[in-house]
Amino acid sequence: MGKESFQKEVYAVVAAIPVGKVMTYGHIADLTGHPQYSRRVGQALHHVPAELHLPSHRVVNAQGRLVPGWKAQRELLEKEGVRFKKNGCVDMQTFLWKFMEEL
DNA sequence: CAGATGACCGCAG
């Protein structure tokens, strides 16, 4: 498995996140079979070509915090029905995508 | 080639 195949797997997972749900970098790393690659998931998404039109705004960190410096992200999520806690973090209990429970 | 850096994670103070 080369590095760019890992990148493709990441993109596939992100593309599969349903509207109104979010997923964390760590979980995506787990799904690709590389539990320690959370940082690489972040890199892959930071450099993802816009023409792929991935819903990368639905990826947040493990605390539900949004991407530093990306001002449109919160609005995009709110438009999909994602609500935030008082501290500004996503309400993970409600909006984290639990893919296991969909089978 | 050695450090620094980053869309990370968890724990601690």
Place this chain on the structure above:
DNA sequence: TCTGCGGCCATCT
């Protein structure tokens, strides 16, 4: 809430 520390890994200086 913010800061620091150790661990992690590829990329940039």
